[in-house]
Amino acid sequence: MKTILEGRPRLAAEINKVAETAGYLWQKGWAERNGGNITVNITEWIDETIREMPAISNVLPIGTTLPLLKGCYFYCKGTNKRMRDLARAPMENGSVIRILDDCAHYVIIADQPVLPTSELPSHLSVHNYLLETGSPYRASVHTHPIELVAMTHCRRFLEKDVATRLLWSMIPETKAFCPRGLGIIPYQLPGSMALAEATIRELADYDVVMWEKHGVFAVDTDVMAAFDQVDVLNKSALIYIASKNMGFEPEGMSEEQMREMSIAFHLPK
Numbered sequence: 349m350k351t352i353l354e355g356r357p358r359l360a361a362e363i364n365k366v367a368e369t370a371g372y373l374w375q376k377g378w379a380e381r382n383g384g385n386i387t388v389n390i391t392e393w394i395d396e397t398i399r400e401m402p403a404i405s406n407v408l409p410i411g412t413t414l415p416l417l418k419g420c421y422f423y424c425k426g427t428n429k430r431m432r433d434l435a436r437a438p439m440e441n442g443s444v445i446r447i448l449d450d451c452a453h454y455v456i457i458a459d460q461p462v463l464p465t466s467e468l469p470s471h472l473s474v475h476n477y478l479l480e481t482g483s484p485y486r487a488s489v490h491t492h493p494i495e496l497v498a499m500t501h502c503r504r505f506l507e508k509d510v511a512t513r514l515l516w517s518m519i520p521e522t523k524a525f526c527p528r529g530l531g532i533i534p535y536q537l538p539g540s541m542a543l544a545e546a547t548i549r550e551l552a553d554y555d556v557v558m559w560e561k562h563g564v565f566a567v568d569t570d571v572m573a574a575f576d577q578v579d580v581l582n583k584s585a586l587i588y589i590a591s592k593n594m595g596f597e598p599e600g601m602s603e604e605q606m607r608e609m610s611i612a613f614h615l616p617k
């Protein structure tokens with residue numbers, strides 16, 4: 349099977365990072381069945397030959413109009429595809445799409461007509477927002493991390509920055525490597541425009557947002573970095589749970605220790 353990645357090492361390297369991350373998501377137990385999705389803005393690795401490739405799908409609606417995405421290209425996990433399969437065969441379990449000039453429709457151009465994730469409205473709205481704000485971020489990851497999702501079944505953790513402060517206080521690395529914390533988005537229907545709109549609103553203040561009782565949505569420069577932010581947050585959730593399982597409420601780092609961290613690492617909050 350001929351692939352768009354052949355003879356394009358930079359593009360191939362980017363897709364390999366997606367495959368590697370998909371494997372981690374499966375190993376972590378965060379990607380049951382088809383759970384989770386990844387998209388990457390790959391426009392900077394697209395050459396003239398790709399730009400001239402014909403569509404291999406019908407013209408499909410995004411569900412909204414996203415002006416910054418005109419002529420952009422994305423790698424998208426396929427809807428109903430498994431992360432554990434994508435880890436082995438990224439171009440059979442995902443596809444490359446081109447956003448059309450009306451900024452409201454797209455076509456699939458390679459390698460196979462695999463329909464993109466059902467969370468495409470959120471992913472593309474977020475990529476549009478990132479370009480609009482001049483962000484260097486090009487990757488977004490949605491996944492179902494068990495312990496972080498479990499926390500959203502408790503009202504207290506849905507209040508602004510309550511979960512963030514608790515997670516930061518479990519181990520110094522979490523604040524250092526997820527310095528904007530965890531935003532909270534009240535429950536919305538998966539795949540909906542309402543969820544997409546709430547996600548971009550919350551990304552103004554956070555790199556990782558929690559979709560209540562569903563999963564997280566993270567953005568960063570590449571897919572590995574987005575995964576890392578979720579990984580450090582979930583590590584903190586595991587430390588919290590381990591402490592509770594040992595029969596005590598964890599003490600957490602003190603406000604003073606957290607302030608010292610912020611100054612030493614030049615953190616924003």
Ligand code: 13P
Nearest residue numbers: 382384385427428465466
């Ligand atoms: P997709 O298989 O359509 O990507 O959906 C998975 C998911 O996690 C939806 O929220």
Ligand code: ZN
Nearest residue numbers: 383384562563
């Ligand atoms: Zn999901």
